[in-house]
Structure formats: structure tokens, C-alpha cells
Amino acid sequence: MRILHVTEQGSTIRTTGECLEIFVDGLPVLTAGLHTLEALVLHGAVQLTAPAASRLLAAGIPSVYVGLDGRLKGRLEPIGHPAARLRSAQALAAADPVRRLAIAREIVRNKLTAQARLLRALRRPETSALLALIPRVRAAETLDELRGTEGWAGRIYFSALRAHLSLAGWRRARRPARDPLNALFNYGYALLMRPAILAVAAVGLDPYQGFLHHATRGQPAFVLDLIEEFRAPLVDLLVVRLYPTLSRDTGWFEQTEAGTRLALDVRKRLIAAFESRLSRATRYRPTGRREEVGRLFELQARAFARAIRTGGPVRPAW
Template sequence: MRRLLNTLYIFTEDAYLALDGENVVAKRQGDEIGRIPLHTLEGIHSFSYAGASPALMGACASRGIALSFYDRKGKFLVDASGAVRGNVLLRRAQYGVSADEGRSLPIARNFIMGKIYNSKWVIERACRDHALRVDVSALKGASRKLSESMAAVRYCESLDSLRGIEGDAAAVYFSVFDELILRNDGEFSFKGRVRRPPTDAVNAMLSFFYSILSRDCASALEGVGLDSYIGFLHCDRPGRRSLALDCMEEFRPIFVDRFVLTAINNRVVGPGDFEHRETGEVILSDKGRRLLFESWQARKREIILHPFLKEKVPRGLAPLIQAQLLAKCLRGDLGGYPPFLWK
């Protein structure tokens, strides 16, 4: 099993990243502001507009270090990639399954089964832990509807039908999401999922960390030799990593949603950690991003019991493990793809 290493986040807007020997060096107006050995890193996420040197990009690509660039809002821009890794036979198998709905549907069903199951678990956990502070009746009603959605997933016979079930389940889940926010603070009220652009603090955090999770899943898939652009559920679209979006579905509720809820309910962030723009858009401030990424990185190091392998692993390795299981499924070494069902 691969060891979980650190991820470097660059928030200084005008920081330029360069290579010095075996170190990544951050410079601001020519002055060094920090350096970290490359061998301690598994990823670099830069929110700086200054960019990075070609030498550093090449060093990251050759060492398998994910180097990704974002704008201030957390929108993914581009990443540096080296030579394609992996077995061409595995990718051929992936392309064959993707082109055949009869073969891709069972895998896609398990992605969505995992997502709905984990969404239901988030709701049930709130009922168990905070019964006196939440509307248990509303949450239990949503949980029952999600159970019905899982039953529908098992027997759906087309990808279009599956997408419809997933959309309905997401609407049910987010209809009660505000009940899971325990702070009586108007800044963190949640009226519904708003993506482009997010118009409240909760949506700003959800969108931001969904983007980060997507990059983690893409890196995991490419690390085992799969093509992150060719998916089974999300339609192929130029520039979109459809398989990464497929694979992150089961992780959304338990990795991002619960992380955001914990950050709000435990007062990791406050109203002052967001910027409200004249357009109505809300984004995290530099301070807010730093606070949340400290917590995000600590959470990735937490040890969990993988529900399929029954082994204890760092949380941050879960996308890699699922990517490995997907590769085994495509090779025919597993009878089906086992979704990550959290308990």
C-alpha cells in the first residue's frame, strides 16, 4: 500500500514555484518564502497566478506528484502531467466498457449506490447524535426516500434512468441539509445547492472542496493506469475528467459534506472567513482557505477501516484504493466494482 504523504497548498497569490535540487521553492518577488523536499509530497495545489517553472513541472511529473493550479475561487484551471502511466491493456478494457452501456451500467450503479447509501448514513448519523437539535421527523422522511432510491438503483436498466434517480436523491438529500447545520448563525443557512456561482458560505465550501476531491480522484485513477477522462456515468465532454467525477460520487457525502458540516458546527470558520461580491458570489477568503486546508489535511491522515478490504488505512488513501479496485474489476479480477459504503 502506498504511504500517504503531504499535500502542499500555495495560497500566496504572487508566489512563484521553482525547483532547487530536490526541493520545491516558493518565491515572492525573487525572495524565497519557503522550501519543501519533493520526496515528502504527493501533491501540490497552487492558488497563485504566478505559476511554476518548467523544471518543477517536469520533476513533479517524473515523480508522480500531482501539480494542479486553481484560481482564487477554487476553480480548477490546469495541471501538469508527464508520460501516460499504466497498462495499455487496462485502458483498452476501460474504453471497451465505457462504450458498452450494458457493461458500464453495473459499475455506474455501484457508484451511485455508494453515494446514496453514504448520504443516508450522514442523515442517520445526525439523527443519532443530535436528536434534540434536529428535526428528526424530516430527516427520517428523507432517509426513507433515499432507501427507496437505492432500491430503484438496483433495478434501473439504463444510464439515463440512473442519472434521473441520482438527481432525485440529491434533491431529497439537500432538501434537509440545513437541518444538519447546528449553528444558529444566518451566515451558514442553506437554502439549496447553488453551483455557478455559489451564493452563500455553505455552497462556497462545498464547491471548493468538491473541486479538490475531484483532483484527488483523478490523480488516484491515473496513478493506477486508468484514463480519468473516460467515464461510465458522466458523459464524455472535452476537458472533463468524467471518470474522476464518477469515482468521487460515493465520497461526496462522507468526505466533503461531513467535513463542511464539522467546520461549521465546530466553528473552524466564521462569517469573517468569506468574501461577498457585488455579483452575489461568495468565496472563501485567504484566511478561510488556510484554516480549512489545515483541517482537511489532518482529516486525510485519520485512520479508518476500509469497508471492503477490512483493513485500517489513512482516509486520504481511500480514492486510491477504490481506483485499484476499479482496475481489478475492469481486468476481470473482481466480479464487480465494490462501492465505498461507509458505516
């Protein structure tokens, strides 16, 4: 069972019997058995014929609509699809303080595990201080206490990155970015949203129903939960590697009234490096198998779905 992304602009999706066929300029370019599909993701101008929409719905296969800017637009879901039950279970788990805390704890533990892994790769002495906080995460009795520990870990972690980059006086601070390094982190974290939100939509979870995060100001709280453990390996590592070369170039950012903005060229480099990383292979820790990095979002979204349904754990991806 797989999630099929249809990205070719102007293509048409038809179905014949038990097969799905994708046509571009009237020619078939791909055929897939319906039984092999878990979900379709339609990017931009991709046409689903009326009979194909009916057939996919009858076969229990949802379709996710995504704009060319990567923004999620909607989901075409069969009536009675298991995802409806999953989202009810997600709402119930989030409304139950005990279950909510249990899942939030695993989100933070996985985040700290990924942060410690990066600090160890950089041979930073702060690694052990960060790891020492994990028992506190496990023992946290309230969400506030948990977020306190997460914040404490963040200070250790970012001061280690600052020391690694020899940047005395720098501090991690969110939007608006007041310096180029914070602008790099912000831009990188924004890049994580696209693959994460697609994975959440394809698996059928509710993007707005978070555990660690609250859905404030229309933020997709569950997507923010999902990206926590992807920050260190996919963004921070990239930023730490790029920063020394970028900082030798005076034209790589601009100060505006709203804060520090990266130059277009730097944004493009960051996107290219990020996309290239998504297509590389890595070891997915829960199964030990080699997977495309981009697929880990989906695998972890499924792990959350299992945890919500069965009450089991969400093991670290990395």
C-alpha cells in the same frame, strides 16, 4: 507494492542496481527496492536522472508528474505496461451500454450509501427514504433513469442537511455559488479532485473516460465518477460541522459579481481540516482493514480497474 510520492523540492532520483535512491543536497534520504514500487509520483522540482528514467522504465514502473499546485501534468509509462491494456478495456467498457450502465449504477449506489451513512450519523429521519432509493438504482435501465434517481436522492439528502442546519429556504445549487453554504460545498468538492486525480493517474486509468459522467468541456469524467462516494464523508460532514461556527462570523465570505466567495482564512481552515482528515485512519469497508483516508482514493481506483478488467463489482469504500 506501493505508490511512492517524492515531494522534497530539489531532490534527485537515482537508481543503483535493484534500488531507487532519493538524494537531497547530494545526500541520500531514502532507499527503496524497485520490486516494492508500483509507481512514483514526482511533485514539482524533482529530478529523474536519465539512467534512473531508463531503469524505472525497464523495471515496468511508471512515474507521474504533478505540479506544486497539485495539478497532474503527465505520466511516464513503460511501453507495454498493463495500464495501456487497462485503458483500452476502460474505453471498451464505456462504449458498451450494458457495461457502462452496470458500472455507473455502482457509482451511484456507493454514493447513496455514503450519503445515507452521513444522514444516519446526524440522526436524520430522511435516512430511510434515501436507502429506499437504492433498489431503484439497481433497477435503472438507462443512464438517464439512473441520473434521475441520483438527483432525487440529492434533493432528499440536501434537504436533510438544510433541516439539520435549520436553514429554511436554502437549496443546493452549483456554480456560481449564490450563498456561503453552496460556496463551502463547491470549495470542498474542488479539494477532492487532487487526491482523486493522482490516484487515477497512479493506477493508470484514463481520467477522461467516465461511466456516470460524460467527458464534456474537458472535464476529467472518470475522476468525477471516483469522487462521488467521497463527497459525503470527506466534504459534507466537514461543511456541516464548520457551518454553524462560521455563520456566526459575518466576515467569512464576500459577495462578488461572480457569486459568493469564501474569505482566504476560511479557505485555509477548510484545506487544513481536509488535509488532516486525509491523514487520519478509517476502516476500508471491502477489506475491513484500517487505512489512511487519503489512500482510499487509490484503493477505490484499483477496485474500478479490477471491475473494468474482470467485470466484477465495485463495493462501497465506506
